[in-house]
Amino acid sequence: MGRTDLRDFKKAIDESFRDFTRNYGEAIENFFDPLLYFLIWLEKLFLNSPWPIVMASIALLVYFGSKSIKLTIGALFAFLLIGYLDMWEDTMATLAIISVATIVCISVGIPIGILMARSNRTQTVVTPILDIMQTIPSFVYLIPVVMLLGIGKVPGLLAVCIYAIPPIVRLTNLGIRLVDKDVMEASEAFGASYKQKLLDVQIPLALPNIFAGVNQTIMMALSMVVIASMIGVKGLGVPVLRAISNQYLALGVMNGLAIVVLAILFDRVSQSFGKRLQAHRESGHNV
Amino acid sequence: MSDIKVSINSLYKIFGSDAASMIGLVKEGMSKSDLLEQHGHVLGLDNVNIDVKKQQIQVIMGLSGSGKSTLIRHINRLIEPTSGSIIVDGDDILSMSPAELRDFRRSKASMVFQKFGLLPHRKVIDNVAYGLSIQGINKEEALARSNKWIESVGLTGFENHYPSQLSGGMQQRVGLARALATDADILLMDEAFSALDPLIRSDMQDVLLSLQEQLHKTIIFITHDLDEALKLGDDIAILRDGAVIQSGTAEKIILHPADDYVTDFIKDINKARVLKVSSVMAKDAAIKGPEIQDNVIIEDALQTVSQSGSNGAIIVKNGKKVGTVSLTDMIMAIARSTKNTDSDTVYR
Numbered sequence: 172m173g174r175t176d177l178r179d180f181k182k183a184i185d186e187s188f189r190d191f192t193r194n195y196g197e198a199i200e201n202f203f204d205p206l207l208y209f210l211i212w213l214e215k216l217f218l219n220s221p222w223p224i225v226m227a228s229i230a231l232l233v234y235f236g237s238k239s240i241k242l243t244i245g246a247l248f249a250f251l252l253i254g255y256l257d258m259w260e261d262t263m264a265t266l267a268i269i270s271v272a273t274i275v276c277i278s279v280g281i282p283i284g285i286l287m288a289r290s291n292r293t294q295t296v297v298t299p300i301l302d303i304m305q306t307i308p309s310f311v312y313l314i315p316v317v318m319l320l321g322i323g324k325v326p327g328l329l330a331v332c333i334y335a336i337p338p339i340v341r342l343t344n345l346g347i348r349l350v351d352k353d354v355m356e357a358s359e360a361f362g363a364s365y366k367q368k369l370l371d372v373q374i375p376l377a378l379p380n381i382f383a384g385v386n387q388t389i390m391m392a393l394s395m396v397v398i399a400s401m402i403g404v405k406g407l408g409v410p411v412l413r414a415i416s417n418q419y420l421a422l423g424v425m426n427g428l429a430i431v432v433l434a435i436l437f438d439r440v441s442q443s444f445g446k447r448l449q450a451h452r453e454s455g456h457n458v
Numbered sequence: 459m460s461d462i463k464v465s466i467n468s469l470y471k472i473f474g475s476d477a478a479s480m481i482g483l484v485k486e487g488m489s490k491s492d493l494l495e496q497h498g499h500v501l502g503l504d505n506v507n508i509d510v511k512k513q514q515i516q517v518i519m520g521l522s523g524s525g526k527s528t529l530i531r532h533i534n535r536l537i538e539p540t541s542g543s544i545i546v547d548g549d550d551i552l553s554m555s556p557a558e559l560r561d562f563r564r565s566k567a568s569m570v571f572q573k574f575g576l577l578p579h580r581k582v583i584d585n586v587a588y589g590l591s592i593q594g595i596n597k598e599e600a601l602a603r604s605n606k607w608i609e610s611v612g613l614t615g616f617e618n619h620y621p622s623q624l625s626g627g628m629q630q631r632v633g634l635a636r637a638l639a640t641d642a643d644i645l646l647m648d649e650a651f652s653a654l655d656p657l658i659r660s661d662m663q664d665v666l667l668s669l670q671e672q673l674h675k676t677i678i679f680i681t682h683d684l685d686e687a688l689k690l691g692d693d694i695a696i697l698r699d700g701a702v703i704q705s706g707t708a709e710k711i712i713l714h715p716a717d718d719y720v721t722d723f724i725k726d727i728n729k730a731r732v733l734k735v736s737s738v739m740a741k742d743a744a745i746k747g748p749e750i751q752d753n754v755i756i757e758d759a760l761q762t763v764s765q766s767g768s769n770g771a772i773i774v775k776n777g778k779k780v781g782t783v784s785l786t787d788m789i790m791a792i793a794r795s796t797k798n799t800d801s802d803t804v805y806r
């Protein structure tokens with residue numbers, strides 16, 4: 172392609188997308204409004220509640236998730252330290268956006284995974300899209316997201332979700348496809364409908380994989396915190412960004428470690444919760 | 459005919475991308491190996507015709523790859539045939555809509571699997587109740603009914619175990635209870651006991667037979683084990699390369715094997731345990747001896763006769779004398795070759 176052609180080509184794409192933005196940007200923004208309100212509400216809830224209450228609820232959640240006193244005490248200690256080092260507000264903001272992103276990823280990703288498992292054609296269409304989402308540099312899809320929705324919480328959330336959703340989709344699909352053929356046949360032979368097979372057999376048996384997906388999704392969402400803060404998401408990413416541009420080593424390390432602490436907590440709690448859902452695997456020999 | 463429960467007519471199954479256009483070749487007599495070599499299609503079933511009688515155990519046997527699993531999966535349409543028809547209680551399975559088919563599977567025919575196919579994440583009681591829960595029966599009733607079946611297969615006390623905590627034999631009891639719990643009148647059993655140790659297998663056969671005495675289901679039982687076939691089967695059909703090469707009662711097959719394949723199959727069995735005195739019955743006034751029922755097997759009859767010291771026995775049926783059997787005839791019957799009544803065939 173000649174140089175002028177190429178320039179015109181790029182210009183045409185940019186312009187048509189800009190037109191699209193002008194025409195539909197607002198509608199799309201409105202579409203995400205409920206999500207925005209939910210995120211703001213959650214952030215306020217975390218920030219405005221007195222810290223002992225937040226702390227107690229975290230301890231409760233950790234305990235019910237993991238049934239481990241050790242982990243619960245560790246979590247309490249970590250959050251005390253975070254408060255002591257004046258990172259409480261940023262941590263709460265990050266917690267809020269990660270929670271919302273995880274909820275979005277689960278509620279969008281699991282159904283997509285189920286559809287993928289249902290038909291090979293869907294799988295061949297969706298798999299390359301997931302590949303692209305995982306490998307394309309995040310800055311590239313930040314461009315259209317920002318063009319469309321500007322700077323703010325929602326585009327940040329969207330960017331996090333685009334990056335973090337592939338594992339849950341993949342592992343839901345994989346988990347369902349790996350369900351023992353003999354068990355599926357038995358279910359079919361007893362006259363189960365598609366829905367009955369899905370809810371009584373496939374999803375329960377795919378749960379370990381689905382949980383691994385949730386776990387990875389949370390981890391990936393956390394790793395997006397810094398990039399998301401570039402487009403206006405509050406949280407632990409903001410001080411990290413500031414630290415980069417001003418070469419504040421201590422500030423960067425402290426906030427980075429806070430992200431690591433959150434990651435470890437989410438990871439341990441969701442893993443042991445996932446394991447406990449599989450009571451039948453613990454005892455006796457597996458077939 | 460009203461005493462036929464399941465009627466399988468001219469059933470063909472060809473595996474492959476273009477099965478429909480191969481059917482002509484197969485009907486013209488192309489063999490399984492030729493079809494695979496020349497056209498890359500697998501002949502699963504080749505003109506199968508079987509009438510399964512009500513409340514009987516129909517055994518289908520054959521070596522690995524002969525098409526047994528394929529055949530039994532046609533009866534509840536887990537596999538679609540390439541051509542043919544399957545009539546159950548006068549209804550054509552193949553013309554059923556998806557909803558009707560689900561209904562058929564829920565209430566008419568249930569299945570027991572070689573690899574059990576239990577739900578690993580559900581307790582024994584919930585596995586047994588699985589068919590009922592699919593039917594939408596409320597939990598309380600489903601559990602009550604399941605408990606009854608758990609008891610009848612001898613698993614009381616294990617209700618709250620998970621399948622992985624049970625031995626193979628116990629797992630298959632769960633499989634059996636699950637199939638019985640739906641009260642379907644047809645029971646499809648695909649090598650249900652083949653994965654079990656010989657002793658456990660024999661136990662399970664006894665469990666099945668004693669349940670059958672009370673329940674009178676129509677059972678289609680797949681096996682590759684002749685002893686099992688002879689013990690359980692009222693009727694036996696032998697499959698090879700997807701085709702039925704002989705069917706009939708155990709006695710008929712043993713006394714008149716259709717070809718060498720069948721002869722080979724039955725050469726190692728203990729005929730004294732299978733043949734009944736009625737198969738060698740004669741009317742010989744010279745024979746005096748104890749009275750025995752016509753359905754007594756020769757092994758038992760020989761014992762009775764030799765203990766009494768006589769030269770034979772009187773056969774009675776429904777309290778009436780119907781004939782006689784001599785000691786020599788019984789010995790001849792279990793000793794002679796299986797191919798035909800002359801003793802000139804040599805075992806290979």
Ligand SMILES: Nc1ncnc2c1ncn2[C@@H]1O[C@H](COP(=O)(O)OP(=O)(O)OP(=O)(O)O)[C@@H](O)[C@H]1O
Binds near residue numbers: 501520521525528682
């Ligand atoms: N889905 C399939 N696609 C292609 N060929 C198949 C398929 N299922 C079965 N077959 C072929 O059909 C034939 C019969 O298989 P089937 O499983 O019914 O045998 P079987 O008698 O049950 O053997 P086994 O005793 O090993 O269980 C075999 O040659 C097998 O390779």
Ligand SMILES: [Mg+2]
Binds near residue numbers: 528
């Ligand atoms: Mg088989």
